[in-house]
Amino acid sequence: MENSGEEPAVEGGFDGAKATELVAELRRTFASGRTRGFEWRAAQLKAIVRMIEEKETEITAALYEDLSKPGMESYLHEVSMAKAACTFALKELKRWMKPEKVPSSITTFPSTAEIAPEPLGVVLVISAWNYPFLLSIDPVIGAIAAGNAVVLKPSEIAPSTSALFAKLLPDYIDNSCIKVVEGEVPETTALLEQKWDKIFYTGNGKVGRIVMAAAAKHLTPVALELGGKCPVLVDSNVDLKVASKRIVVGKWGCNNGQACIAPDYILTTKSFASKLVDSLKETLDKFYGKDPMESADLSRIVNSNHFNRLAKLLNDEKVSGTVVYGGQQDEKRLKIAPTLLLDVPHDSLMMKEEIFGPLLPILTVSLLEIRMHHLLTFLVSNKSSITCFFLQFDKVEECFDFIYSKDKPLAAYLFTKDKKLKEKFVRTVSAGGMLINDTILHLANPHLPFGGVGESGIGAYHGKFSFDTFSHKKAILSRSFGGEARARYPPYTPQKQKILRGLINGSFIALLLALLGWPRD
């Protein structure tokens, strides 16, 4: 995901002094205890549900302005997901808030032990432009559920949604504890200079590093939701029609590829590639018509910066002649057609960075299919995404360097009917999340943590995991004054040492004797 913003600062806006004032105000309200009670949290969450229900048209309209996002996609991926997250939190909140009793070991009997979640304090949420509604409100829901005061900084790259938040939220939720700050780099910098109790950032690795370095000054914990090149491995034994549909909807049906978990590239076997390409073409035709540039069911590219970036990837000399479908560009309307590329070289620009757009390279394995298993064994999870193997390597040694140079992706997808291959994939490939025989769907399950690992980020959220991300789990041990004795304290007499020695040696008899005072020296 991108969260750039090279544009100059807005005059007379939000600066360091204002940021300090804002945080101080929130600290005061947080300290008053206002946000801690169940009632407050539930009321805010209910208000958010109400906002989503009442303002669905406005939200969808803002998303259309920012990204020409098709209404159905806005509903599917943003509005309904946000609402589902909120209602789920409402339903579970009481259970989440309840301290968890843990067995207090017999060693400290009589005592009780529990783990009580408590809010962290004042938290900052910086969100991204590609799902500007969901990626803003979803962490805010978690932060509220956990009882924190929140500042939301929506992405300036999706200005309509950002403005909508600034306008709508105060009408629905408690203004004294939840604030929206709009702005670009200077505003974000001013915010990052403050001391927060948690910073939740969705965006790219470059800004992620800046956020974490800023957080280090105040020892603030961070959650970083980043992206990465999410691979899709397609075996030759799949139900081709279904697989193609699921890949296409995961790629272009998600904001035209501008999603952090959208398939970034496909790996398949040499012999199967042409069949897969044909099937993907057919599916694309069916979904978006013969002229996808005119389809209303595709988002546009967010802005000209990103358009130029993608055009550069597509116009890269190294990939010339590899386009097998699409490739049309219209700078004026910021549109790029769904594009399939076959056998792009692995040193092309496209294979070096996250694509984050409607281009889908397909890489093929020159080796025999039968060796897929064999290859996977080498995919020791560390930095590898399954990827590399299926580039056209002849020597296994060559692959190794390539594998280890790859970063862990946010999601890895595998399409296969081969049970063993599935297991190997799960065991050896490391990724934020993993989905077999489908794309994207794991995001929608509130029982699954969503987040990256390695280069794809730190920390997970969704459902209870969101609550946990914004909570501190306080260990509480409660004892009585009973059960006290002397051996625990100095002076350390020879007898006490003997007891200890007996214990270490596991000699019950010696211990018993020592406790009873025998044998005496």
Place this chain on the structure above:
Amino acid sequence: MEKLEAAVKEVREAYESGRTRSLSWRRTQLAALRRLLYEREDDIFIALKEDLGKHQAEAYRDEAFDAPCWILLCLLMRSLFDFDFDIDFSCSGLPQVGILIKSVNLALEDLKKWMAPVKISLPLIAFPSTAEIVPEPLGVVLIFSSWNFPIGLSLEPLIGAISAGNAVFLKPSELAPSSANFLLNIIPKYLDNKAVKVIQGGQEVGEKLLDQKWDKIFFTGSPHVARIVMTAAAKHLTPVALELGGKCPAIVDSIAGERNRKVAVQRIVGGKWVSCSGQACISVDYILVEEKFAPTLVELLKATLRKFFPNSDFLSRIINEQHFHRLSNLIKDPSVANTIVHGGSIDYEKLFIEPTILLDPPLDSEIMTGEIFGPLLPIITVKNIEDSIAFIRARPKPLVIYAFTQNNKLKSRIEAETSSGSLTINDTMTQFAFDTLPFGGVGASGFGQYHGKFSFDMFSHKKPVLRRSFLMEYSFRYPAWHEWKLPFLRSVYHFDYFSLVLRMLGLK
């Protein structure tokens, strides 16, 4: 330094070979670690004695207890003979070897359970699918440990890192050289020395290590260094766990009953001086007490100190000259020195500082603004004991808050209104020994929790895995988007299967 890079490379290769992932490797390493603890117990005590002058018995209690056996016996003794004996084994002791053995045993016992994927239930609409959360190792992790419990704070995270299947680089503190030496020499004799490495050195080595890319950095130490660690980690987007300290207060209510008072004071003395002379991140830093109860408390503390420490043999010394000077400077200022009500003498030769109690030193003095980390105990008086809540809230969040009280209302107020890594009622230090409780800070006292299963989680990535089949396709899931698809999707999102079926049958 090339050697260092070569060593880091070797560890990464060991990890990438995949062997650290297997249950058998993890088991073998943990069992070897347990053997190390049993066989090298004497060496550990010698190293600790050299580094900190810990009394052997303190080291035993702190480091060598086999808790379950101890407890069973104590319970047996109580029931059989009405023997008034201590049943809390760990008490004041910050556990090293003893708790370590307990931790290894727990890890060995539960490892398989921890490693097992957790099945997740799915809504009907997703049928046929299965979902699970699979814990997987993070990769190569770096552990920085500290000098005050040089063995325990090195090996406890190591147990977690190995349990989770990581390769590990361990840098013990250079301020406890004997212990560092011990770890450097002994660990390779027991553990897979390609996948688990110990490196010795000071700041320079630390900086070089931080230039490398790790998959997790676990740091125990001061906030100052923690900032450096986290800033370095940010370059590689490496997650960090920071185990810091802070001024841990003990709220002491006006406890009723002579015996209860005695017990409370023993536990406070245990939590302050018995373990490493207050040089522990969970030591009691200062006491909050009501004005009217303060004189009683001071007298009780004095009496207990006299009883526990007839001479200095039973006290750890100060780690080094630098810390010795830091501590003696804290009580040098006349405005602070005037408030000393017990102790105060220092022995430069032996680096000993007498257990010292101060009554109401100025709140803006250094002793009350920074973490003490030594045998000095300021007592701050408040009008009402409830005022201590506001006092604590006005300061950075400590690693632990201790409260001695029989008042349930006060207990729940403290629980709800203060924030700290952990909260312990009516005892000190014991929370550290609980593997069912997470241990770690919040706010200024750090972040990231470990011990028991929490250690395993800390060094694991929880990977969600969703498996689907090619059956059951809903066309309304796909573009082109027609108006008729929306009601279907709405039904799905509301889990309204009834209307979904009706719609599919064309009845709605």
